[in-house]
Amino acid sequence: MEKKIGSIIAVNGPVVKASGMSGFKMREMVMVGNKRLIGEIIILEGDNATIQVYEETGGLKINEPIESTGNPLSLKLGPGILSNIFDGIERPLVRINEMSKGFIPEGIGLITLDEDKLWDVTITVNLGEKLISGDVYAEVQETPLIRHKIMVPPNLEGEVVEVLPSGKYNIETVVVKLKTEKSIEELKLYQVWPVRNPRPIKKRKTIFRPLITGQRVIDIFFPLAKGGTVAIPGGFGTGKTMTQHQLAKWSDADIIVYIGCGERGNEMTEVLEDFPKLIDPKTNMPLMNRTILIANTSNMPVAAREASIYTGITLAEYFRDMGYHVAIMADSTSRWAEALREISGRLEEMPAEEGYPAYLPSRLAEFYERAGYVENLNGTEGSVTVIGAVSPAGGDFSEPVTQNTKRFVSAFLSLDKKLAYSRHYPAINWLSSYSGYINLLKDWYEENVSPEIWDLRGKMLKLLYEESKLLEIVKLVGEDVLPDDQRLILETAKIIRVSFLQQNAYHAEDTFVPLEKQYRMLKAIEVFYENAYKAVKVGVPISQITNKEIFEGLYKMKYNVPNNNYELLDSLQDEIKVFYGNLYHKYASKK
Known part of the structure; x- marks a missing residue:
């Protein structure tokens, strides 16, 4: 193919204007200048084009060449993705560090997966087989936890006319040849996919399975x-990154894609240092075996920050197509929106609210719409769960990114500054958060946890809501003037907050809690409230209700009860019933 060449006419930060571009296409990836920086055409008007450059543009000069690649910004999808750390356009940072210690040199090009590494490949098809899009023709045990399935690319089908035996091959080896209606297609151990195009599926399915996180305030x-x-x-400081780290460590997704999008470098460093040491509770192997990290920190090129979101979601869709359940953590979408704002400003577009571009809502919608529980082209089921952190300046949730995100997500875990500053983690505010998945997950929870789980949840939330109203009165007149039944609400709500909602990420028993233990903990609090309420109603004073041993048992049950032994919780319930039953009968007999 003849290479098309344009030339630079202006440089404005990450945005480059060029002429002689009539033969180029929108969204085409190009090489910019003598350094051959990677860029993408975002505006094409006749002979002129505007290019978004994913590397530092300092030093570019007028009339330097723009060279076409003929392809949109695309990812190479194959073995070597897992346990790796990439920049925003899938360049492996460990390998780049070996080539150029400590920094990413300009013009290094679009190096991606290791083309020389030999993989132990199992070929799963035979001569004469008919293959369609999504069919698996080879498998590689990429890590001890994940079997990488190499699939026929979308929009391709045909008959196997040549196939290699199982053996050791690099990703560039042609292992299968397919005869299609028009030609012979060579299938290697990878496929290439443009990041801005959602990968095709057979159909979307109704959501019915929870993402179990082990975090009590979330799961229940x-x-x-x-x-x-x-x-x-x-x-x-409210704990967004901490919460996402906990979800990445403990959620029951098969694969985690963690995008450090515009956050500080030390936060990604913490991920890099923590994750290799963490042991997956399901397999007792390092968590990195099922994790992909994409680092595009605040000191890296701003345009690549915008691409990193699409890179992450494309990698997630690729593993979903194999039949895996993938969770993608974007930390944070606010920094991505700021990258859009900066590039929009450089393009001199008319700004919308707070300087953000008018297309911010549609870009957010495009990203979140790529989540879903689906039936893949090959008949398997998979899912992509998108968990996006939002960093509103000053914690102001009325700003555009938070408000527009709220339109497109079904669960909203609102982090509260007051809770965080009082060291209540995770600092999820139970009055302003919500989940739209309760009705969809209702049957699963009733079948797998308890038929009364939602009634129990409703009672606890009601007590917390009552507490918030009573605390307003207490601020004005003090707690002593409240009747004992209302003071009991305050005491019970405090137990819910401290012993159930508050969770210690650094405690071995408390960092991850199984659903069964979560339910039994909440049941113990309900048993306490109901028995104490009966006692209060027959005249037992609140001073006797707040028994030191009972309260200590409730406050410390999250630490004292092992995650696989619930007899202590059952005995705590029995102890509560006996103690408050005796108080009830003692005062009821006096009446």
């Missing part, structure tokens, strides 16, 4: 779903 109060969309908004 605001459950998430596999294939769902979640926003975690919060101001500086």
Whole structure:
């Protein structure tokens, strides 16, 4: 193919204007200048084009060449993705560090997966077989946890006319040849896919399975779903990154894609240092075996920050197509929106609210719409769950990114500054958060946890709501003037907050809690409230209700009860019933 060449006429930060571009296409990837920086055409008007450059543009000069590649910004999808860390356009940072210590040199090009590494490949098709889009023709045990299935690319089908035996091959080896209606297609151990195009599926399915996180406030109060969309908004220091780290470590997704999008470098460093040491509770192997990291920190080129979101979601869709359940963590979408705002400003577009471009809502919608629980082209089921952190300046949830995100997500885990500053983590505000998945997950929870789980949840939330109203009165007149039944609500709500909602990420028993233990903990609090309420109603004073041993048992049950031994919780319930039953009978007999 003849290479098309244009030339630079102006440089404005990450935005380059060029002429002689009439033969180029929109969204085409190009090489910019003598350094051959990677860029993407975002505006094409006649002979002139505007290019978004994914590398530092300092030093570019007028009349330097723009060279076409003929392809849109695309990813190479094959073995070597897992356990790796990439920049925003799928360049492996570990390999780049070996080539150029400590920084990414300009013009290094679009190096992606290791083309020389030999993989132990199992060929799963035979001569004469008919293959359609999504069919698996080879498998590689990429990590001890994940079997990488190499599939026929979308929009391709035919008959196998040549096939290699199972053996050791690099990703560039042609292992299968397919005879289609028009030609012979060579299938290697990877496929290439443009990042801005959602990968095709057979059909979307109704969400019905929860994403179990082991975080009590999420799993019981605001459950998430596999294939769902979640926003975690919060101001500086409220624990967005901490919450996402917990979800990445403990959620029951098969694969985690973690995007550090415009956040500080030390946060990605923490991920890099923590994850290799973490042991997957399901397999007792390092968590990195099922994790992909994409680092595009605040000191890296701003245009690549915009691409990193699409890179992450494309990698997630690729593993979903194999039949895996993938959770993608975007930390944070606010920095991505700021990249859109900066590039929009450089393009001199008419700004919308707070300087963000008018197309911000549609870009957010495009991203979150790529989540879902689906039937893949090959008949398997898979899901992509999108969990996006939002960083509103000053914790102001009325700003455009938070408000527009709220329109497109079904679960909203609102982080509260007051809770965070009082060291209540995770700082999810139970009054302003919500989950739209409760009705969809209702049957699963009733079947797998308890038929009364939602009634129990409703009672606890009601007590917390009553507490918020009573605390307004207490601020004005003090707690002593409240009747004992209302003071009991305050005491019970405090137990819910401290012993159930508050969770210690650094405690071995408390960092991850199985659903069965979560339910039994909540049941113990309900048993306490109901028995204490009966006692209060027959005249037992609140001073006797707040028994030190009972309260200590409730407050410390999250630490004292092992995650596989619930007899202590059952005995705690029995102890509560006996103690308050005796008080009830003692005072009832006096009456």
